[in-house]
Amino acid sequence: xxxxxxxxxxxxxxxxxxxxxxxxxxxxxxxxxxxxxxxxxxxxxxxxxxxxxxxxxxxxxxxxxxxxxxxxxxxxxxxxxxxxxxxxxxxxxxxxxxxxxxxxxxxxxxxxxxxxxxxxxxxxxxxxxxxxxxxxxxxxxxxxxxxxxxxxxxxxxxxxxxxxxxxxxxxxxxxxxxxxxxxxxxxxxxxxxxxxxxxxxxxxxxxxxxxxxxxxxxxxxxxxxxxxxxxxxxxxxxxxxxxxxxxxxxxxxxxxxxxxxxxxxxxxxxxxxxxxxxxxxxxxxxxxxxxxxxxxxxxxxxxxxxxxxxxxxxxxxxxxxxxxxxxxxxxxxxxxxxxxxxxxxxxxxxxxx
Amino acid sequence: xxxxxxxxxxxxxxxxxxxxxxxxxxxxxxxxxxxxxxxxxxxxxxxxxxxxxxxxxxxxxxxxxxxxxxxxxxxxxxxxxxxxxxxxxxxxxxxxxxxxxxxxxxxxxxxxxxxxxxxxxxxxxxxxxxxxxxxxxxxxxxxxxxxxxxxxxxxxxxxxxxxxxxxxxxxxxxxxxxxxxxxxxxxxxxxxxxxxxxxxxxxx
Ligand SMILES: Nc1nc2c(ncn2[C@@H]2O[C@H](COP(=O)(O)OP(=O)(O)OP(=O)(O)O)[C@@H](O)[C@H]2O)c(=O)[nH]1
Ligand SMILES: Nc1ncnc2c1ncn2[C@@H]1O[C@H](COP(=O)(O)OP(=O)(O)OP(=O)(O)O)[C@@H](O)[C@H]1O
Ligand SMILES: [Mg+2]
Ligand SMILES: [Mg+2]
Numbered sequence: 001x002x003x004x005x006x007x008x009x010x011x012x013x014x015x016x017x018x019x020x021x022x023x024x025x026x027x028x029x030x031x032x033x034x035x036x037x038x039x040x041x042x043x044x045x046x047x048x049x050x051x052x053x054x055x056x057x058x059x060x061x062x063x064x065x066x067x068x069x070x071x072x073x074x075x076x077x078x079x080x081x082x083x084x085x086x087x088x089x090x091x092x093x094x095x096x097x098x099x100x101x102x103x104x105x106x107x108x109x110x111x112x113x114x115x116x117x118x119x120x121x122x123x124x125x126x127x128x129x130x131x132x133x134x135x136x137x138x139x140x141x142x143x144x145x146x147x148x149x150x151x152x153x154x155x156x157x158x159x160x161x162x163x164x165x166x167x168x169x170x171x172x173x174x175x176x177x178x179x180x181x182x183x184x185x186x187x188x189x190x191x192x193x194x195x196x197x198x199x200x201x202x203x204x205x206x207x208x209x210x211x212x213x214x215x216x217x218x219x220x221x222x223x224x225x226x227x228x229x230x231x232x233x234x235x236x237x238x239x240x241x242x243x244x245x246x247x248x249x250x251x252x253x254x255x256x257x258x259x260x261x262x263x264x265x266x267x268x269x270x271x272x273x274x275x276x277x278x279x280x281x282x283x284x285x286x287x288x289x290x291x292x293x294x295x296x297x298x299x300x301x302x303x304x305x306x307x308x309x310x311x312x313x314x315x316x317x318x319x320x321x322x323x324x325x326x327x328x329x330x331x332x333x334x335x336x337x338x339x340x341x342x343x344x345x346x347x348x349x350x351x352x353x
Numbered sequence: 354x355x356x357x358x359x360x361x362x363x364x365x366x367x368x369x370x371x372x373x374x375x376x377x378x379x380x381x382x383x384x385x386x387x388x389x390x391x392x393x394x395x396x397x398x399x400x401x402x403x404x405x406x407x408x409x410x411x412x413x414x415x416x417x418x419x420x421x422x423x424x425x426x427x428x429x430x431x432x433x434x435x436x437x438x439x440x441x442x443x444x445x446x447x448x449x450x451x452x453x454x455x456x457x458x459x460x461x462x463x464x465x466x467x468x469x470x471x472x473x474x475x476x477x478x479x480x481x482x483x484x485x486x487x488x489x490x491x492x493x494x495x496x497x498x499x500x501x502x503x504x505x506x507x508x509x510x511x512x513x514x515x516x517x518x519x520x521x522x523x524x525x526x527x528x529x530x531x532x533x534x535x536x537x538x539x540x541x542x543x544x545x546x547x548x549x550x551x552x553x554x555x556x557x
Contacts, residue, residue: 015462016458018454019458021447021454022447025446026445033496166410244513
């Protein structure tokens with residue numbers, strides 16, 4: 001019954017290469033079937049590459065003029081603001097986003113000072129929307145915010161509660177509201193992080209996801225203090241989701257875009273990740289990784305971002321182990337260094353060099 | 354036995370379409386099978402509701418490996434056995450997750466072995482993209498002449514903008530067999546069943 005144009009063992013070889021990531025879909029199909037028939041699938045009614053939406057960040061925190069040095073000593077006498085900034089700038093790239101976060105914290109800090117002098121103050125609504133592709137650091141940033149909002153005294157506990165649709169949506173009427181409220185309760189004093197938030201609205205009219213959204217909206221209204229809700233997801237889907245739920249944007253005034261990283265930024269992330277694990281990359285290793293990342297970036301669609309780097313790094317660590325195992329008297333330097341060959345292709349490696 | 358396989362991008366509703374088709378042709382319970390990593394066949398009997406709960410999800414890549422059900426189609430004579438196969442969603446590039454890539458390769462194997470394809474596209478997505486088919490869909494369509502019985506399933510007909518998107522799709526592909534369905538609300542399946550039964554009859 002095989003309908004593929006090629007002999008079975010040849011097909012096996014092609015499928016093997018596809019599984020190892022050496023071939024993308026188009027190439028695999030082409031090799032299995034031979035040349036395709038030019039399909040008449042030209043775009044209907046004009047191609048329109050939607051521009052990357054950059055949502056205006058509400059001017060609420062135009063605290064740009066508050067100099068970063070306007071630090072107040074925290075309860076423990078530490079320069080909290082400075083410490084937070086330092087940690088924030090450990091994130092590679094994400095320039096615009098860091099600015100917004102810096103402004104928001106600056107504003108909060110100034111409000112605290114004003115309060116001390118009995119001047120009028122304005123509470124910040126910290127509910128947020130994160131838009132970014134996988135592995136662009138959304139979860140990491142949420143964890144950062146939970147920690148620092150706690151240290152700034154804005155959240156009482158600072159825990160991060162990560163949930164997805166299944167944690168919020170139930171199976172019968174009333175079940176969803178109950179489940180959602182339960183998660184809100186767990187997150188009180190901290191951050192409720194809802195990944196792939198649009199999945200709540202995808203099931204159509206009769207879907208209980210609606211109920212979860214309504215319950216959440218009520219929760220963010222009721223708990224303007226001591227709870228931060230973050231809706232996160234891929235940019236395109238988030239845009240549609242917000243368009244279909246016009247009540248949401250105003251309730252989530254801080255909207256952050258996690259842009260895809262450039263190859264240079266990814267290399268910097270690789271350096272940081274390696275350092276965290278007490279490894280470092282030899283110059284040759286960096287070159288090989290850079291070439292790999294550049295190639296992946298070209299293929300775009302599933303460019304894995306920071307996650308891609310982490311996978312490559314972890315694979316290299318395993319290959320280094322295999323290379324070195326059995327050698328006696330290895331020094332610290334050798335054990336710490338990932339070499340070019342550790343990043344090269346091999347049986348279990350997902351790319352060819 | 355006739356095999357019919359479901360193909361398409363992640364999250365377009367392949368699994369839900371597959372379950373609807375399976376429960377429409379088969380009995381009250383579905384016998385879902387898959388291949389375990391050690392090569393043995395796994396199997397689980399489920400009600401359609403349980404299957405939907407377990408096997409469909411809102412994210413992408415819920416289905417990481419192919420799964421199938423064998424159905425004895427008893428309408429009309431002669432009886433035929435149909436193996437309905439659900440596959441992992443395909444992406445255009447090289448996916449960074451090695452396990453998922455293996456699942457996709459396995460899916461591609463079953464697809465290339467199957468004379469009947471249900472190529473599922475999401476009308477909601479199509480509407481958002483101004484009718485422009487995704488690269489993966491264009492790639493699959495390119496090889497449709499190698500597949501004896503190829504049907505394009507325009508799914509999620511219930512979404513806003515879906516009707517216009519379906520119209521444009523049909524207009525742009527007069528040579529293609531297109532069924533407009535909503536797997537969620539189970540509309541449009543009658544003609545799918547009729548076509549599949551006709552294919553059964555012809556291949557029996
Ligand atoms: N509105 C609407 N949603 C649908 C329809 N069919 C499926 N869905 C939804 O689309 C989402 C994905 O459905 P699945 O059947 O899991 O999709 P899939 O193509 O198998 O996805 P993967 O296994 O991840 O590749 C689910 O949330 C379904 O509820 C439909 O006809 N209409
Ligand atoms: N800007 C950055 N600087 C340094 N490391 C980063 C940066 N962004 C991400 N990372 C690292 O990349 C990894 C993946 O990030 P994370 O899990 O936060 O991504 P994500 O956006 O939540 O992805 P997903 O949406 O797929 O869950 C983490 O190990 C994180 O430490
Ligand atoms: Mg995450
Ligand atoms: Mg599926």
